[in-house]
Amino acid sequence: MSDNLLKNLAKLFSPSLLLLALLLGYSAAATADTITEPVRTFTGHSSGVSSVAFSPDGRYALSGSRDKTLKLWAVDSGAEIRTFTGHSSGVLSVAFSPDGNYALSGSWDGTLKLWEVASGAEIRTFTGHSRHYVLSVAFSPDGNYALSGSWDNTLKLWEVSSGSEIRTFYGHNSGVLSVAFSPDGNYALSGSYDKTLKLWGVASGAEIRTFSGRTGWVQSVAFTSDGNYALSGSYDLKVWAVASGAEISTFSGHSNTVNSVAVSPDGRYALSGSADRTMKLWLVDTEIRTFTGHSDYVRSVAFSPDGHYALSGSDDKTLKLWGIYLDCTYRITPNSQIANFTESGNVSVSATPADCPWTVSSDADWLTITTGNSGIGNGTVEYSVAANHTPDERAGTLTIAGQTFTLTQPSPVPIADFSFFPESGFPPLTVRLDASASSDPNGDIVNYTWSSRLAKCQTLPGMIIGITLEAAGEYPIMLTVTDSEGFTASVEKIVSVIDLPPTTVFTLSPSSGKRAIADYHWLVNGQYLSGQKASYTKQSECQRNTR
Structure with missing residues (x-):
């Protein structure tokens, strides 16, 4: 000047x-404001x-x-x-x-x-x-x-x-x-x-x-x-x-x-x-x-x-x-929020003096003012978030009495999903796990991680892998996917390995006599068991087979 x-x-x-x-x-x-109506x-x-x-x-x-x-x-x-x-x-x-x-x-x-x-x-x-x-x-x-x-x-x-x-x-x-x-x-x-x-x-x-x-x-x-x-x-x-x-x-x-x-x-x-x-x-x-x-x-x-x-x-x-309203002051609370698709929310407006008017405008088609397009003195602006807009539109603003309220949507997260074949079988069972059904709104999944609480191999990477389950049981298999912005999603499914009762033939010596059998001893894979009836479960082994 x-x-x-x-x-x-x-x-x-x-x-x-x-x-x-x-x-x-x-x-x-x-x-304070640019009201010209x-x-x-x-x-x-x-x-x-x-x-x-x-x-x-x-x-x-x-x-x-x-x-x-x-x-x-x-x-x-x-x-x-x-x-x-x-x-x-x-x-x-x-x-x-x-x-x-x-x-x-x-x-x-x-x-x-x-x-x-x-x-x-x-x-x-x-x-x-x-x-x-x-x-x-x-x-x-x-x-x-x-x-x-x-x-x-x-x-x-x-x-x-x-x-x-x-x-x-x-x-x-x-x-x-x-x-x-x-x-x-x-x-x-x-x-x-x-x-x-x-x-x-x-x-x-x-x-x-x-x-x-x-x-x-x-x-x-x-x-x-x-x-x-x-x-x-x-x-x-x-x-x-x-x-x-x-x-x-x-x-x-x-x-x-x-x-x-x-x-x-x-x-x-x-x-x-x-x-x-x-x-x-x-x-x-x-x-x-x-x-x-x-x-x-x-x-x-x-x-x-x-x-x-x-x-x-x-x-x-x-x-x-x-x-004219040149001496009006306004306060909006809060000045920013995070909202998901289809959610709604509100912003409080306070004006001093009490007869000061205000108007609201939106810069995003997906951010709609549902109540409170304008007001005098204190009031509330209510808004809603549409679901039908492109994922890149993650921020929008409401201009209220010349001040900016910013609404930010959380980054769209990926969706984890997988298929497996066969869905069940007898041991040893080799299962093919396929995560190609997973998706990300930005089309950018960068990591696939598999895990099971009951398998010896706790985590394995890859979009498509194979594992062998050698023992009968219900195996929860979890897939976790991660996109380029670090957002993750997980899903868990059950793979069933069916147990068939074994048929065992024993020969007793002597084959006859009046004496009763007093004790039973078993040796299975180097492990001793006792009792007329005994059980043994062999632990499964995970085998990586990626492509």
């Missing part, structure tokens, strides 16, 4: 904002919405339309409260009085009208502009005066209580498209079709200076909250030093004319509405966020008094309420 830019930031914004700008590092990614849409006008305004307490919205009416709306519900009728042509500009009790409107019919908000009654009409089109109106900070800009190239100052014209400001050579009072009420700002901004002394009507340098007509103007800087909208946005008229910085990003600009109540942020159908939020000269949703030109934008919401009016006949 250059020294000159820092100096300009220091001039334009408060020290706390400058610190914020440095902390953000001019990065939109540093914001409207909170709600207000429908009811039958033609384009030219102007919008928030009431001082933020509870109501006012709109002016080319359908010749003003409408009052409840911000929290979007409900239309009442319609103000009386203009004979389209309403181009609206404003609330500082106490919220009155509304001011300017119209294509060449008049201003003052309305009682509570009843919708017209109180008075201000006439005096010599040509049609009152394009912009504003209340003074004390509510005693009204300012208007007209296609007749002039501004006019009016006394609200009587409707009397106090003075006219001459100097523009084309229509005045936008007007604004300074926060102290001593100065007026105007933007014109003649491509200039002008600063005026309200008490005298004198032109103090002209801000020039633009390439198009000036559609909208606004003061910063301290009155030291002016913001203008044309083909781009510009910030100007009121005291000197010097251009401080330019905001570029819209693809069409900027029709409306507004400054947040704390002076930290700017809003712009454009013919490119979008509204943008800005910090210094960096775009933070683009709000899309209108289907036609955005004609007017406004900040709520607390700076948490924005209002936009469009040629698509609607107003939209948007959340």
Whole structure:
């Protein structure tokens, strides 16, 4: 960040904002969230919405339309409260009085009208502009005066209580498209079709200076909250030093004319509405966020008094309420999990303050959000894992309020299986063991290991082997396979060796006599056994036979 830019930031914004700008590092990614969907849409006008305004307490919205009416709306519900009728042509500009009790409107019919908000009654009409089109109106900070800009190239100052014209400001050579009072009420700002901004002394009507340098007509103007800087909208946005008229910085990003600009109540942020159908939020000269949703030109934008919401009016006949939510912080718990195929799980979301919204998106087709696609404050996001995806897709992410939750699936394990032939027989029995039925999702088994608890040879390698079992019995044979990533699987099957009772013939000597046999002794393979009946089991031997 250059020294000159820092100096300009220091001039334009408060020290706390400058610190914020440095902390953000001019990065939109540093914001808590990137929510750009409207909170709600207000429908009811039958033609384009030219102007919008928030009431001082933020509870109501006012709109002016080319359908010749003003409408009052409840911000929290979007409900239309009442319609103000009386203009004979389209309403181009609206404003609330500082106490919220009155509304001011300017119209294509060449008049201003003052309305009682509570009843919708017209109180008075201000006439005096010599040509049609009152394009912009504003209340003074004390509510005693009204300012208007007209296609007749002039501004006019009016006394609200009587409707009397106090003075006219001459100097523009084309229509005045936008007007604004300074926060102290001593100065007026105007933007014109003649491509200039002008600063005026309200008490005298004198032109103090002209801000020039633009390439198009000036559609909208606004003061910063301290009155030291002016913001203008044309083909781009510009910030100007009121005291000197010097251009401080330019905001570029819209693809069409900027029709409306507004400054947040704390002076930290700017809003712009454009013919490119979008509204943008800005910090210094960096775009933070683009709000899309209108289907036609955005004609007017406004900040709520607390700076948490924005209002936009469009040629698509609607107003939209948007959340700014720059002070929201979010926490997700946990930030990662492991899940198998077809499993489900959940993630907890906490938001501070409690009215902060959040949305969720997934970057993997196999990771589905089942509950909690969006929410406000604390909530839960539930997800499920599909089984029909390729094995290589082992990680996916959910983006929740700008933070990433990573879901990792365990690596698919191999499947161990084998066949053997014959399945049973008499000893000595030679058995062929074949593990070719084993499989791995990645097709990469690198090791086959055979073992038996009852055979002398405890482990043997190879996909196909042969063993000889020389004694009768039930032999549990276990196969263990290992893939290239070190994952293993095992299976155990029983091989049966059938025992046939032997037939033995003995010759006794003497073959006859009266003496009884008193003892029996056996010698089998060098082993002595005793008793009329004796048993002997010969241990089997394992013989490797691989291929």
